[in-house]
Amino acid sequence: MGSYLALIYGVIIIAALVIIGLIKFIFAQDKGDEKMQQISDAIKEGAMAFLNRQYKTIAFLALIVAVIIIVANYYGHLSEGTSTALSFAWHVGLAFITGAFCSALSGYIGMYMAVNSNVRAAAGAKSGLNRALQIALKGGAVTGLAVTALSLFGVATLFLAYGGLSGQDELIKEAPSLIVGFGFGASFVALFAQLGGGIYTKAADVGADLVGKVEAGIPEDDPRNPAVIADLVGDNVGDCAGRGADLFESTAAENIGAMILGVGLYPVFGWKGILFPLVARAIGIIASIIGIFFVNAKDESKDPMIALNKGYFVTTIVNLIALFFAVKIMLSGHLPDGSEVNYWLLYGAVVTGVVLSYIFVFLTDYYTSVNKRPVQEIAKASTTGAATNIITGISVGMESTALPVIFISAAIFIAYKLGELALPHIGTSGLYGTAIATMGMLSTTAYILAMDTFGPITDNAGGITEMSGAPESVRHVTDRLDACGNTTKALTKGYAVGSAALATFLLFSAYLDEVKKILGKPIDSWFAVDIGKPEVFIGAFIGAMIVYLFSSTAIRAVGKAAQYVILEVRRQFREIPGIMEGTAKPDYAKTVDIVTKGALKEMVIPGLIVVVTPILVGVILGKEAAAAFLMIGTISGVILALFLNNGGGAWDNAKKFIELGNYGGKKSEAHKAGVVGDTVGDPFKDTAGPSLHVLIKLISTITLVFVALFRSSRS
Numbered sequence: 049m050g051s052y053l054a055l056i057y058g059v060i061i062i063a064a065l066v067i068i069g070l071i072k073f074i075f076a077q078d079k080g081d082e083k084m085q086q087i088s089d090a091i092k093e094g095a096m097a098f099l100n101r102q103y104k105t106i107a108f109l110a111l112i113v114a115v116i117i118i119v120a121n122y123y124g125h126l127s128e129g130t131s132t133a134l135s136f137a138w139h140v141g142l143a144f145i146t147g148a149f150c151s152a153l154s155g156y157i158g159m160y161m162a163v164n165s166n167v168r169a170a171a172g173a174k175s176g177l178n179r180a181l182q183i184a185l186k187g188g189a190v191t192g193l194a195v196t197a198l199s200l201f202g203v204a205t206l207f208l209a210y211g212g213l214s215g216q217d218e219l220i221k222e223a224p225s226l227i228v229g230f231g232f233g234a235s236f237v238a239l240f241a242q243l244g245g246g247i248y249t250k251a252a253d254v255g256a257d258l259v260g261k262v263e264a265g266i267p268e269d270d271p272r273n274p275a276v277i278a279d280l281v282g283d284n285v286g287d288c289a290g291r292g293a294d295l296f297e298s299t300a301a302e303n304i305g306a307m308i309l310g311v312g313l314y315p316v317f318g319w320k321g322i323l324f325p326l327v328a329r330a331i332g333i334i335a336s337i338i339g340i341f342f343v344n345a346k347d348e349s350k351d352p353m354i355a356l357n358k359g360y361f362v363t364t365i366v367n368l369i370a371l372f373f374a375v376k377i378m379l380s381g382h383l384p385d386g387s388e389v390n391y392w393l394l395y396g397a398v399v400t401g402v403v404l405s406y407i408f409v410f411l412t413d414y415y416t417s418v419n420k421r422p423v424q425e426i427a428k429a430s431t432t433g434a435a436t437n438i439i440t441g442i443s444v445g446m447e448s449t450a451l452p453v454i455f456i457s458a459a460i461f462i463a464y465k466l467g468e469l470a471l472p473h474i475g476t477s478g479l480y481g482t483a484i485a486t487m488g489m490l491s492t493t494a495y496i497l498a499m500d501t502f503g504p505i506t507d508n509a510g511g512i513t514e515m516s517g518a519p520e521s522v523r524h525v526t527d528r529l530d531a532c533g534n535t536t537k538a539l540t541k542g543y544a545v546g547s548a549a550l551a552t553f554l555l556f557s558a559y560l561d562e563v564k565k566i567l568g569k570p571i572d573s574w575f576a577v578d579i580g581k582p583e584v585f586i587g588a589f590i591g592a593m594i595v596y597l598f599s600s601t602a603i604r605a606v607g608k609a610a611q612y613v614i615l616e617v618r619r620q621f622r623e624i625p626g627i628m629e630g631t632a633k634p635d636y637a638k639t640v641d642i643v644t645k646g647a648l649k650e651m652v653i654p655g656l657i658v659v660v661t662p663i664l665v666g667v668i669l670g671k672e673a674a675a676a677f678l679m680i681g682t683i684s685g686v687i688l689a690l691f692l693n694n695g696g697g698a699w700d701n702a703k704k705f706i707e708l709g710n711y712g713g714k715k716s717e718a719h720k721a722g723v724v725g726d727t728v729g730d731p732f733k734d735t736a737g738p739s740l741h742v743l744i745k746l747i748s749t750i751t752l753v754f755v756a757l758f759r760s761s762r763s
Contacts, residue, residue, distance in 0.1 A: 221322075224304060409543060416698050483557075654739075695732055
């Protein structure tokens, strides 16, 4: 075990050193002129103020939940003896607090780097596209590497502390169950970070667009708009802090779920089956570092997306090569009948996950790109008004769910069968195959997150150049990078929901394993979920309902918070003379403060609904009903997230397609309809959709943490 631990912690140290080097590179860059710095400082001040307030709210809620976890697990395990119950409760509670802290820290790092990279990317645009591209991507890379390294460090350290280093088989097998609280803590913070940030960014965006573009007829990022700084702040709090916490908990939850399934294969692989997910994550970090340094736009006339895709391709190839050797070395062995494990088939599961990630990127691009049929169809529908724009956008979003579901299903089936063939006559072999596929899909997480954070950095850079009155040549560079950033943000949302679908299938299997342990059944036996039982059917029904109720409250929260912004912007236009003439400065800080209070106020109810409901289902209806809740909640959540993400992205780019000069261009009737459609899609793609990625993993980790408290179902 020592050599593998040296690899894991060695990679964490390498990642830390690379992060330090990237930070030094970013902070050594030019910050631009005084006007640029003033705008950047206002964005930074607003973003950090929001994050500090948000984390105070989350910390208060997390402490309450930590107490509930400790008490619930104590009473849930009391039948095993007082000392055992107390030990289990404290272990899970401490893991929850650790996961929550690390998740919050990853969001903070993402925000901090984004608000310090944006002005430097804007200033770098004066030296050409490649300079600005390097600054923006490396600023995003700090987030990607920090998030994945923190996740790996947290899970690995807790595993070792909770028995992984004991050398005793029983303690090693028990350790993964004790660290499920880490995944729950990560999910808990991620939900509120993504939800609060999503409400903020879209409330500010909707308010800025409706009053600025539609009512006042002024351009996007115009300094006369009192909501423009709040809008730029929103890009960071929604897409950096929120997404950082989102993918942190994805990697943490997937690792823990795979480790729990590895316990079932202990007779075949021993501790290597439990440790393999951590080694795979370490390999992914190294591959992402290599890929990041391969990004270079030497020919600045070409689309910068080509350079980013090259880095993604390099990351993937390095991952595939390294993971083959990891599978061969760690997952070889002899089956109980004496035959050898076919590690080639297990490697096939890795390839299945990697291929699925590429398919998701392709499908998301198809449904959200300005160059493809769906977006152009919505743009054409805008010529006859906002109503036909919205009708067409909804139909595109619904259509976009079909192919992803088919490919997710195919990937799960293929990986499951490969696992069964590689490990015949082993009860959990198919599930471990899907776990390996999930590791393959999430192996590029660090690079994907770097591309995702690249988006808000370039968006902010564009806003800073526009507001500071930079030359047209500089704006041209930032506009190209901003367009590229919009693409990366859309692609990473598709990747996030695809990986969430695989990860939750994995976590569902881990939940069933925990139920079998509590009921005293063999780990390789089956635990059936009979949908014909009334309480089980009701649990499934509630699982589907909660997804729509949550989405409804999240979207409504954007509407309520946006109203605060709209009223404030209208008030300033009305009461501060000279704003439209440019002789008076709007009160940006007032708008930022209003949207901050509104977003934090509106995020609490949707979040609490998600946390409380699965616990009530398990306690009242039983373990089997909770399994049905998980199953149907996951299915409904994935499909609705696809609809919201792709539909919202398509609406956004349909507006941009018109702004490029099609169907009358800016200020045309089609453009006005496109702005309305984009406004409807904003809370879809940036609030409810991304929050659903977190929701479907959160309900999985909640049930894992509280399973001991759930009543046994009647037979």
